[in-house]
Amino acid sequence: MFGLIAVFLPLAAVSRPGYTGWVITTLGVSAVFLAVRYRRSGGGAFLSITGGTLGVIGTILCVWSLAAFYVPGSVPPVPNLKPVSASTTEAFPIAGAQPGQVQAPAVRMVPPFEGADVVPGNQLHANLVHVAIAFGAVLQYQQSQGTLPSMLAVQSDGTVTSPGTTYSKIAPYMSIEYGLTPGSFMFTVRDTVSGMAVGVDSSTNRIVDR
Structure with a gap:
């Protein structure tokens, strides 16, 4: 769930203040951490890999979103799901x-x-x-x-x-x-x-x- 949210929010966020991106970024990092912990405790490989992968993608999107906010002239904006x-x-x-x-x-x-x-x-x-x-x-x-x-x-x-x-x-x-x-x-x-x-x-x- 954290991985899905971390991927969805950067794509859906429009005209939000930059500090919102820092909050969203923690979701992606948390998804990776929980996926690794779940796998080490004997959890299924599918959920671990899926959650970890989504967490990594979400973190990348969040970092991209932050960079686009703070350096708008140099970094293109993240594609949005809504106009x-x-x-x-x-x-x-x-x-x-x-x-x-x-x-x-x-x-x-x-x-x-x-x-x-x-x-x-x-x-x-x-x-x-x-x-x-x-x-x-x-x-x-x-x-x-x-x-x-x-x-x-x-x-x-x-x-x-x-x-x-x-x-x-x-x-x-x-x-x-x-x-x-x-x-x-x-x-x-x-x-x-x-x-x-x-x-x-x-x-x-x-x-x-x-």
Whole structure:
């Protein structure tokens, strides 16, 4: 069971904080340990080999997932069993302006951001939505734990950081606006060329155009 879980979770996890990977990795290591112990105590070879093999595969996937999170520009993301849009938009439904209201600024062509939905007629907006969803999920979790950062800063390579924490990257044409509100937070990602912006409504857990 530990081996199966260790293989499944890295493939199913989407937009999770990096420390989640450390927790999942222990499942794969535990599966290998239990398989060896079971075999030495006289257990069947089939279960031992199967559990140990799944544990090794799961550990490799977890390490890959961690590397992709902490070095997103150098390590490709782990394949997911669910599309990003299907899993994340359930937690952060898109609200606000309708597609026709944001078409005009999106005439400027940009490539799809890594992990974003491919929307040829409005890729810029799709990229902004993807970044807002990714950051919104992490910030909502930190809010629930009482660990919201006091500030977010964008480094020269686009990596977003706060004191003691490193988040994912944003595109060179993006900027972020972040601040604390009573009991919550405000987050917006903006296209610096057109001014198009997408934010997180933390009171309703929705993605909104701004």
